[in-house]
Structures are given as structure tokens and as C-alpha cells.
Amino acid sequence: MKIKRILIANRGEIAVRIIKTARNMKIETAVIKTELEPNAMYISLADVIYDNTEDESEIPVFLNVEKLIDIALKIKADAVHPGYGFLAENAYFAQKCNENKLIFIGPSPDAIYKMGNKTIARKIAMAGGIPMAMGSEGNISNEDEAIVIAEKIGYPVIIKAASGGGGRGMRIVRKAEEMEKMFIIASKEAEKAFNDPSVFIEKYIENPKHIEFQILGDTKGNVVHLGERECSIQRKHQKLLEEAPSCALDDSLRKSMGEMAVQIAKAVNYYSTGTVEFLLDSDKNFYFMEMNTRIQVEHAVTEAITGIDLVEQQIRVANGEALAFKQEDVKLNGWAIECRINAEDVQAGFAPAPGKIESLHLPSGPHIRIDTGVQAGSSIVANFDSMIVKLIVKGKNRKDAIKNCKLALDKVWIKGTKTTLPFFRMLVRNQKFQDGNFTTAFIENLDRYYLNSEYEEMLAAWLATKLFIEENLNEDSISIDFKNGKDMSPWLLNKRINQF
Amino acid sequence: MKTNQLQVKKLYSLSSEKKKFSFPLPLKKTIRIGKREYEVQLKSDEKLGTYILWKNRKYPVEIVRSRQNKYEILFNDISYTFTVETPFSLQRMKVLNSKMGKADKEEIKAPMPGKIIDVLVREGSSVLRGEPVVILEAMKMQNEILSPVNGVVAKVMAKVNSNVMKDDLLVEIKL
Numbered sequence: 001m002k003i004k005r006i007l008i009a010n011r012g013e014i015a016v017r018i019i020k021t022a023r024n025m026k027i028e029t030a031v032i033k034t035e036l037e038p039n040a041m042y043i044s045l046a047d048v049i050y051d052n053t054e055d056e057s058e059i060p061v062f063l064n065v066e067k068l069i070d071i072a073l074k075i076k077a078d079a080v081h082p083g084y085g086f087l088a089e090n091a092y093f094a095q096k097c098n099e100n101k102l103i104f105i106g107p108s109p110d111a112i113y114k115m116g117n118k119t120i121a122r123k124i125a126m127a128g129g130i131p132m133a134m135g136s137e138g139n140i141s142n143e144d145e146a147i148v149i150a151e152k153i154g155y156p157v158i159i160k161a162a163s164g165g166g167g168r169g170m171r172i173v174r175k176a177e178e179m180e181k182m183f184i185i186a187s188k189e190a191e192k193a194f195n196d197p198s199v200f201i202e203k204y205i206e207n208p209k210h211i212e213f214q215i216l217g218d219t220k221g222n223v224v225h226l227g228e229r230e231c232s233i234q235r236k237h238q239k240l241l242e243e244a245p246s247c248a249l250d251d252s253l254r255k256s257m258g259e260m261a262v263q264i265a266k267a268v269n270y271y272s273t274g275t276v277e278f279l280l281d282s283d284k285n286f287y288f289m290e291m292n293t294r295i296q297v298e299h300a301v302t303e304a305i306t307g308i309d310l311v312e313q314q315i316r317v318a319n320g321e322a323l324a325f326k327q328e329d330v331k332l333n334g335w336a337i338e339c340r341i342n343a344e345d346v347q348a349g350f351a352p353a354p355g356k357i358e359s360l361h362l363p364s365g366p367h368i369r370i371d372t373g374v375q376a377g378s379s380i381v382a383n384f385d386s387m388i389v390k391l392i393v394k395g396k397n398r399k400d401a402i403k404n405c406k407l408a409l410d411k412v413w414i415k416g417t418k419t420t421l422p423f424f425r426m427l428v429r430n431q432k433f434q435d436g437n438f439t440t441a442f443i444e445n446l447d448r449y450y451l452n453s454e455y456e457e458m459l460a461a462w463l464a465t466k467l468f469i470e471e472n473l474n475e476d477s478i479s480i481d482f483k484n485g486k487d488m489s490p491w492l493l494n495k496r497i498n499q500f
Numbered sequence: 501m502k503t504n505q506l507q508v509k510k511l512y513s514l515s516s517e518k519k520k521f522s523f524p525l526p527l528k529k530t531i532r533i534g535k536r537e538y539e540v541q542l543k544s545d546e547k548l549g550t551y552i553l554w555k556n557r558k559y560p561v562e563i564v565r566s567r568q569n570k571y572e573i574l575f576n577d578i579s580y581t582f583t584v585e586t587p588f589s590l591q592r593m594k595v596l597n598s599k600m601g602k603a604d605k606e607e608i609k610a611p612m613p614g615k616i617i618d619v620l621v622r623e624g625s626s627v628l629r630g631e632p633v634v635i636l637e638a639m640k641m642q643n644e645i646l647s648p649v650n651g652v653v654a655k656v657m658a659k660v661n662s663n664v665m666k667d668d669l670l671v672e673i674k675l
Contacts (some may be wrong), residue, residue, distance in 0.1 A: 168640075236641075264657060276574070343639075347579060352612055352639035382613050386639045413560055414577075416548055421577045450578055454557065460530060460575040461513035461521035461553055461582055462540060467571055468511065468584035469527055480560055 003027055003079045003103060003319050005048070007072040009093075010083030011063060013373035013390060014295070015042035020083050023309040030075045032061055036381055041373050047397040048075050056071075058382075062086040065093045079103035079318060080309075085385070088294040089116050101244070107217075107293050111268040115291040118226050119200050120160050124267050130260050130288045133279070135202035143183040146201055147176050151202045152411060159183060161190030162198035169193055170237055172204050194379065206289060207439040208279035210234065211249050213261035214302045216310070217271040218317045224327045225258040229298055239426065240420065242298035244305050244335045247398055247436035248280055253379055257286055262327075264291060272317050273299070273310050282439075284429040299393045302370060304336035330344050335401040338396045339361035339409065342386040345418045346449045354382045355417030360389075367394045367404045369385050388419060400434070422450035508586045515579040606649045608671045610664045614638030619660055621653045621671060633671050634658050651675045 005028040008015045015031055019042065022029045030048035037043075038053055050071050052061050061067055061435050063086055072080055079375035080097050082088040089105065097104035106112070109118045109361050115121050119138045126132060134153045140146050150173065159182055161169025169190035170181040183199070191197035210231045217223035230246030231239045249257070260328075275296050277289040299310045308330075345353040356379045362370050369392040380386060386406035395401030406428045412421060429451065432438050443449070515519040528539035531554070541553040542561075551558045552575070564572040566581060569589070572581045585593060618635040623626055631643035633653075651673040658670040 201654060233600070347609075351643065352614075352641060354613065354639065359547075361548070382638045389609055393671075410557075413548065415562065416577070418574070419577060421571065430609055454532065455531070455554075456520070456576055456578070457515065457580060458521055458539060458556060459559070460561075460573045461579040462523065462527075462531060463542065463552065463575070464571040464580075464582035464585055465505045465521075465523045466512050466542070467563065467566060468569060469525075473568075 001025070001027065001319055003076045003315060005030060005075070006079045006100075006105065006315075007031075007050075007068070007075065007077035008042070008046070008080050008081050008083065009068050010081070010086060010088075011037065011040060011042055011062065011117055011373065012384065013387060014260050016373045017043060017371055018083065018165075018311055021315070024309075025312060025315060027315070029034065030072075030077055032071060034061060036133055036383055037379070039377050040378065040417060050075055061191070065090070065096055068093070069096050069102070072097075073100060077102065079105055080292065081105040081314070084294050089292070090129075091116060093430075103318050105272070105314050107272045107274060108466055109272055111270050111274075113292045114268050115270075115274075115293050116163060118160060119198075122200075124265055125262075125288045128244050128263055128267055130287060133287045133289075136200045139198040139200050140238055143180045144184050146173075147179050150176065151177065153201075153220070156204040156206070157201050158204040159186040159199050159201055161194055161196070162200055163194035163196040169199065169239075170312050172440060176344055205279045205281055207441045208232075208270065208281050209246070209386045209438075210239075210277065210440055211246055211248065211257065211280045211286070212277040212292075212296075213258055214274055214296075214310070215261055215265045215270065215274040216308075216313055216323065217265055218275070218286040218323045219271045219320060220322045221266075221269070222323045223262050223265045223270060224323065224325070224330060224399055225261050226302050226308060226310075226330055227332045228254060228257065231298060232438055232440050233442060234440055239298065240340050240342075240443075241302055241338065241424065243271045243335065243398070243401070244301040244334070245332055250286070253284060253286075260286075260288070264288065272314050272487040287485060292343060297360075297387075297390070298338050300369060301336040303336045304369065304392060304394050305332050305334055306330060307333070334359045334394055334396055335398045336392060337405050337448045339391045339393075339405065339424045340387060341389040341391055341412065341414070341418065341424070343380040343388055344386055344420050346423045347418075350423075350449070352382065352386055353418040354380050354386070356380075357388065357414060358413075358416030359413065361411075362389065362391075363408045363412035365408075366407050367401075368392070369394075375497045388414065388417075393479075399434075402434060426451035449485075510587065512587070512590055513582040513586045514547055514585060514590075521582075523652045540551065546673050550581070550584075550669050579656075604675055606647060606651065606673045606675060607652065607669055608633060608649075608673065609668055610666055611645070611655060612636070612638045613664065613665050613666050614643070616658045616660055616670075617642055619656060619658050621656065621669075623656055624652075627673060636670075645670060647671075647673060649675055 006017050007030045009130050029048040032050045033043050034283045035053045036284040043292050080102050091109040094104040095109040134382040136149050139315040156174045159171045167184050171186040173182045185394040186199050187197045213228050214226040228246050229242050229244045231242045273295050275292040278286045280286045299377050343353045344350045360376045371390040396405050409424050510524045538555050544550045551560050553614050558578045562574040564574050569584045614636045617637045621633045627647045629650050631647050633647050634645040636643045653670040654674040
């Protein structure tokens with residue numbers, strides 16, 4: 001193995017995840033300690049810590065290419081793992097790593113650039129005869145041009161950031177009157193998030209399923225797919241629950257979509273892990289959406305059903321090794337579900353709920369995998385994403401996996417911040433979800449985002465009454481952990497904010 | 501005090517969604533489902549903090565806020581707000597509600613810490629209920645902060661690109 005020490009240019013659970021595999025492979029890891037989270041879990045697990053707490057730069061270190069290269073050289077790393085988010089899909093960063101003789105654990109800068117630019121990616125897919133939603137030829141420069149194209153392909157349309165991903169810089173437009181406002185919002189958001197205001201337009205596929213294929217390639221030209229993930233449970237294009245495989249696919253559809261995904265990857269000489277995203281409509285027509293050139297948050301469900309460690313594969317490919325298996329060796333076993341337990345207030349329409357984790361108790365067992373970067377005492381700061389824990393549960397089949405998930409969810413105990421747990425507790429009991437009868441519009445169409453148990457509410461009412469009696473009727477009191485917050489009621493908050 | 505309370509035979513817990521739960525006094529330590537009564541225990545230990553034990557299951561509870569007779573309780577990660585009323589205070593509240601005057605201004609505060617991305621109103625401009633006044637970014641999400649009332653903007657405290665703490669005053673609206 002050429003790679004002896006990896007700088008992880010990331011934080012949180014993905015840094016912890018990478019450390020675990022590197023340790024199994026006897027490779028050292030180096031991480032960066034920041035002022036925002038000097039006591040984060042990932043720091044305590046790494047072999048080498050670069051202290052960046054004194055950094056006064058305006059740019060956060062995980063987005064600072066020059067600084068990261070400098071750190072990697074200083075701590076004598078021979079490879080850099082970007083994780084996801086931050087610079088994971090930044091071709092310039094990958095290029096800079098190469099120029100400085102640092103192995104970038106990911107695809108080539110050229111593949112990142114081509115797939116990262118959605119208009120170029122569309123052209124590549126189109127040239128390969130991959131089915132796609134109709135849309136603009138390239139980027140569009142103003143709302144008038146957008147209106148002309150929208151009239152041609154028909155409303156509704158979706159405006160997307162050319163350099164986008166993760167749901168930002170995306171807006172659905174249902175009529176011409178909304179175009180100006182939405183165009184400006186999407187373009188502004190794209191500029192802020194991706195440093196590139198360019199946007200393009202596509203026909204909006206109503207109520208599709210989000211199906212993505214895990215791709216794995218090596219530098220010898222071998223590319224395989226590791227089956228699909230279904231990520232239709234999302235809100236505002238942010239995924240909340242993912243599963244593998246998808247109940248919407250049969251073997252023949254899996255084969256044809258998988259082949260298309262491999263074909264797209266081969267068109268850009270892809271190596272390392274990647275994800276080809278498709279939308280699947282109710283008639284089982286599929287449309288290429290985009291390719292993500294990184295390891296995904298939801299990679300664990302694929303690992304659970306294939307038995308393949310994707311981070312290990314990334315490292316081996318970066319080390320120049322050929323894939324040790326072929327497409328026909330890839331077998332999908334059982335069913336896996338991932339719940340993203342985030343610091344969000346479900347009752348307030350998933351509003352961010354930063355806070356300090358006072359206590360954290362997580363289940364364990366043969367069906368359960370927990371990926372987390374926090375522990376009791378950790379703060380979920382507003383500067384980073386809101387993820388606390390990824391709960392990954394396996395089963396023999398979908399029904400079994402849902403059953404195991406339901407049991408596991410009741411054993412997750414987090415105090416100190418509100419989380420998405422009540423949403424998942426509702427979801428696993430929802431008939432449509434259980435039947436596999438859901439699309440990306442599932443959450444929007446819910447009456448309530450959380451489990452509404454009559455008995456739980458009654459118990460809470462009982463407790464309120466008991467407290468009132470203790471305070472006003474001088475009965476024996478017992479100690480209760482009071483929090484002196486002046487929190488706004490989530491019902492009120494829900495009425496007062498509107499998330500894009 | 502004690503003699504007063506003897507007259508109270510029952511208490512009501514009114515939820516913010518207008519559900520009414522009534523509890524006869526003295527308060528029983530059981531909750532009935534169908535024909536069976538199940539014991540409710542409020543417990544606390546070092547590992548789990550405060551919890552309720554009911555039907556062999558532990559539910560995490562936290563008292564988020566309590567003021568006078570109003571309680572916000574986080575029960576199994578869901579927050580419930582109740583006002584506890586006696587039969588007399590419930591009656592009085594109904595009367596008061598029908599006579600109560602209205603406040604003359606509404607303060608819009610930051611519901612969470614974050615950064616002001618845009619301020620959409622100016623002093624003197626009129627706003628309608630549900631109209632966005634400020635765009636606040638927190639946790640990589642942009643949030644439109646909506647006016648809860650119709651009125652005229654009296655003061656704008658929010659500044660573009662500035663960071664705000666939770667409960668910082670953003671905009672004041674004159675009704």
C-alpha cells in the first residue's frame with residue numbers, strides 16, 4: 001500500500017467513518033481541529049491532529065483549498081479524503097492535490113468537473129442516449145429566456161444550479177408569473193452555495209421516485225454498479241430516509257438502469273465511488289438527473305446489502321489497485337434502511353434545532369449499525385449540517401427491515417435538542433410507506449409530520465396537571481430537570497417561518 | 501389556601517390544539533385504557549434523566565418551560581403545551597377572552613440563531629400576515645421569517661449579513 005497517512009478534509013460522522021476503515025487497513029489518519037468543535041468525536045479517534053483553532057481566516061478550513069494542501073504537506077500525509085460536502089466535488093481541489101503529489105481519494109478532476117457541471121453532464125448523457133427530462137440546451141442567462149424555454153417544454157419546470165447538488169439552488173416553477181422571483185432566488189442561492197450563479201431548466205417530473213445507483217470504478221477502466229438506493233423520502237430535496245434496494249425495481253429494470261449508470265460513468269473514465277441519480281415516474285420510465293462524484297451520506301445501506309466497504313474500495317482504487325470483483329460477483333442480500341436523525345424540529349416543519357446533546361443512548365444489535373460523530377456533551381452548531389446520527393437497520397426483506405427499524409427507533413434516546421425521531425416513528429407505521437407506495441411528494445402530502453399518539457399526549461397532560469398541583473397545592477415535589485429556555489412553541493414557529 | 505383547594509374537584513389540561521383532558525382530584529397515579537388502569541410513574545436517574553414509566557416502557561420527558569399555569573412538555577421528543585385550569589379559572593378565562601383588548605405591536609424575533617441573508621421590508625412599509633419579512637440562514641437552510649400579523653413596519657433591527665442570536669428582535673410591526 002502506497003498510502004500510509006490520509007488527511008481527512010472533513011468533520012463529523014464521515015470523518016469518524018473514514019477513520020474506522022483506515023484503521024482496519026492499518027493506515028494512519030490525520031484530522032483538523034477547529035475552533036467551532038475542538039472536542040468533536042472525530043478528533044479523539046485520529047492518529048494525527050492538526051490544531052487549526054487559531055485560524056483567523058474568513059473561509060472555513062474545510063473549504064480552503066490552499067490551507068488544506070498546506071496542512072496535508074505539513075503533517076506529511078500522502079493522500080487526502082474529502083468525505084462528502086465541502087470540497088468533495090471540487091475539481092480544483094482534486095487538481096491541487098495531484099499537483100502537490102497528494103493522492104486525492106476520489107475520481108479524477110476531469111470527471112468531477114464534467115459531472116459537477118450539470119449542463120456538461122446533460123450533454124454527455126444525451127450523447128450516450130441516456131433518457132432525460134426535456135430541458136434547456138445549456139445554461140440560461142435571464143428569466144425571459146427561462147420563460148421562452150418553459151413555454152416550449154411546458155410547465156411545471158424546475159430551475160437547477162449548474163454546479164449544484166444537495167437540493168440547493170433548485171426551484172419548481174408552475175407558471176410564468178413565478179419565473180422572475182424563482183429565477184432570482186435559484187441563481188442567488190447557486191452563487192452563494194457553489195460560487196456559480198449559472199442555472200438551467202428541466203421539465204419537472206411530477207411525483208417521481210428518486211432512485212440512484214452506486215457506481216464503483218478503478219483506474220484500469222473497470223466499472224461496476226452495486227445496485228440502487230431509493231431516496232424518495234425527502235423534503236425540499238433533502239433526503240431523510242434511504243433504503244436499498246428499492247421495491248419499485250425488478251431485476252430487469254435494475255439491469256437496464258444499472259447498465260445506463262455504468263455507461264455514464266465510463267463516458268468520463270470514472271473511477272472511485274460515484275452515484276448516478278435517476279427519477280422514476282409512475283409508468284416506470286426513468287430519467288437521468290445527475291451524477292454525484294463522491295461518497296454519499298447514504299452509502300451505508302449499499303454496504304449493508306452488498307457486504308462491500310465503500311471507503312475501503314475508494315482507498316484501494318486511489319492506491320492504484322484493480323477492482324477485485326466483477327459485476328456478476330455483486331449480490332444484493334436482504335434489505336437496509338437508513339434514518340437520518342437530525343437536530344430539527346419536526347413539529348415546526350423541520351426547522352433547524354441546534355443545541356447541546358445532553359444525553360445520547362443508541363441501540364445496538366446484529367441488525368443495527370450506527371454512524372455518528374457526536375456523543376453526550378457535543379454541540380450541534382448552526383454552522384454545520386444538522387445530522388446527529390445515521391441509524392442503519394437491516395432485515396431479511398423490506399417488511400423485516402421496517403419491523404427492526406421500528407424497534408430500533410424506540411431505543412434511540414437523545415436529550416438536549418429536538419430531532420427527526422418523531423418523524424421516523426410515524427413513517428415506519430405509515431401504511432403507504434409500508435406498502436412502498438410513495439414518491440418524493442410523500443412528506444408534502446402528510447397531514448402531520450410526526451407520530452400523534454393519543455396516549456402519549458394524555459400522559460403529557462397528566463404530567464402538566466401533576467406539575468400544576470405540585471406548584472400550587474404544596475404536595476410533595478420531585479425533582480425534574482427544568483430548562484429555562486424561552487422557546488417559541490413549535491406550532492407558532494411553524495406558522496411564522498417558511499423554508500425554501 | 502387549603503380550604504380553597506378542597507373545592508376544586510377536577511383540573512383541566514388544555515392543549516394548544518384545543519384538546520381538553522380532565523383529571524379528577526386527588527390526581528390518580530394511573531391512566532385508564534378501556535377497562536384497565538395502568539400505573540404512571542415519573543422517575544429520574546443519572547443515565548436517562550427524567551422519564552415516565554408506563555406500560556413497561558420508558559418515555560423521555562423534559563419540562564421545556566413553565567410559567568404560571570402554562571407548561572411546555574417534551575414527551576418522547578414531541579412538545580406539547582398545556583394550560584392547566586380549574587373549573588373556575590376556565591370559566592373566567594372564557595369571559596376574559598371575549599373582552600380582552602388587543603396589543604398594539606408585534607415583535608418578530610429570530611426563532612433560531614443564524615445569519616440574516618436579506619431584509620425584505622423597510623420602516624413604514626405595510627405588511628400582510630404571512631408575508632416574508634426577513635430571510636435567515638441557519639444550518640445550510642434559508643428560512644423565510646413571516647409576519648404573523650397585518651400592520652406597518654415600525655422598526656427594522658435586522659441587518660443584512662449580520663449574525664443574530666435566538667430571540668433577537670428582527671422587526672417590529674405596528675398593528
